[in-house]
Amino acid sequence: MTLCLLLLSVVALTAAVPVPRALTRAEWPEREPVVALWVWQCLVATVLLCCLTALVLGAAAVFHTVRTQVFAPAPPGVTEAYDLSTAPLWATVLTLLLACGAAWTTAMLARELVETRRRRGQTRAHLRERAPDLPAGLPSARGPLLVLEDEYPDAWWMPGHPPQLIVTTGALHRLTSRQMDAVLTHERGHARAHHDWLLHLSTALATGFPRVPLFAHFCDQTHRLVELSADDTASRRCGHLTTALALIELNQHRGVLSCASSHRLLGERVDRLLQPPPRLLPRHRALTTTVAALVPLLPLLITFAPGLTALT
Numbered sequence: 001m002t003l004c005l006l007l008l009s010v011v012a013l014t015a016a017v018p019v020p021r022a023l024t025r026a027e028w029p030e031r032e033p034v035v036a037l038w039v040w041q042c043l044v045a046t047v048l049l050c051c052l053t054a055l056v057l058g059a060a061a062v063f064h065t066v067r068t069q070v071f072a073p074a075p076p077g078v079t080e081a082y083d084l085s086t087a088p089l090w091a092t093v094l095t096l097l098l099a100c101g102a103a104w105t106t107a108m109l110a111r112e113l114v115e116t117r118r119r120r121g122q123t124r125a126h127l128r129e130r131a132p133d134l135p136a137g138l139p140s141a142r143g144p145l146l147v148l149e150d151e152y153p154d155a156w157w158m159p160g161h162p163p164q165l166i167v168t169t170g171a172l173h174r175l176t177s178r179q180m181d182a183v184l185t186h187e188r189g190h191a192r193a194h195h196d197w198l199l200h201l202s203t204a205l206a207t208g209f210p211r212v213p214l215f216a217h218f219c220d221q222t223h224r225l226v227e228l229s230a231d232d233t234a235s236r237r238c239g240h241l242t243t244a245l246a247l248i249e250l251n252q253h254r255g256v257l258s259c260a261s262s263h264r265l266l267g268e269r270v271d272r273l274l275q276p277p278p279r280l281l282p283r284h285r286a287l288t289t290t291v292a293a294l295v296p297l298l299p300l301l302i303t304f305a306p307g308l309t310a311l312t
Contacts, residue, residue: 001061001087002083002091004303004305005091007302008050008054008299008302008303011046011050011299012046012047015046015050016213019043020213020214021213023039023040023221024217024220024221029221029225030228031280032280032285032288034229035288035289036221036225037222037229039292040218040222040225042296043214044205044214044215044218045296046296046299049296049299049300051102053300053302056303057303058091058092058098059095060082061084061087062087062091062092062095067079067084071084075311077311078306078311081309082306107208112200112204123158124158127146127148144162144163144164144165145164145165146164147167147168148166148167148168148169149169150168150169150170151169151170153168153171153173153250154167154171155167155168155187156187165184165187171183174250179238179242179245181237181238182246185233185234185238186234186243187230189229189230189234190226193229193230195226198226202218202219205218206219227269228269228272231243231269235273240273241273244270247266
């Protein structure tokens with residue numbers, strides 16, 4: 001059990017500190033944002049699985065009731081292989097810390113869920129007030145597209161039930177039909193990939209554990225990579241130049257090329273669309289995706305190795 005906890009700690013610390021810093025300095029995620037998002041998710045899953053499995057092993061060693069429940073269906077030889085009879089003091093402290101961390105993570109996820117539902121409710125109520133009144137006899141504006149009277153060009157996807165695409169009249173007047181198609185494709189790309197859930201998860205983890213490099217970088221990179229991914233979806237259908245022009249037209253009044261952080265991202269997106277970087281080779285994409293998918297199996301392999309060895 002002690003060796004398992006040490007190995008799990010090493011894997012978790014490696015995936016939480018040096019690997020995210022190296023990944024943020026790499027250049028290939030800009031070329032393959034979808035693959036990069038997958039790698040970040042696998043890193044987060046690895047750390048969470050390490051913490052969860054270490055918590056279960058530590059609780060089984062510290063508390064006899066937990067040990068009985070966890071190892072009830074296992075043969076006696078498997079239980080003996082984990083050596084749970086005595087737990088060192090550091091293992092007890094680690095278990096208590098992991099239990100507190102698990103409770104805090106659950107609280108942060110619940111808080112993000114509640115806040116998201118509250119914000120969506122307020123936004124939908126505000127949109128209903130701003131939506132134009134329709135002639136008597138026509139149904140209310142609850143379809144997939146809602147057009148708002150507003151001189152500022154804007155368009156965004158509103159997740160929920162039902163999901164809606166919001167477009168202002170300013171965007172309809174400013175954008176060409178081809179550019180509007182690029183904007184709609186961009187927002188549908190967010191919806192199809194369920195980017196909103198990924199953003200909520202990264203925000204909750206970064207809020208709960210702001211000093212953990214993995215979660216802080218995961219939040220920052222997720223907000224960046226989901227936009228690059230949606231840009232690629234739009235550019236593949238409508239062309240890079242059309243998508244870049246649509247992005248400029250929608251954000252021209254905000255100062256798309258200014259030095260503010262969010263505006264700097266818009267400038268990077270425009271530059272990337274005007275000068276698209278070459279994609280990775282298919283075999284490199286497949287190799288990166290496969291390796292990333294195998295990394296979360298490490299905590300499971302470390303946890304089950306003593307039991308499997310005892311059975312064989």
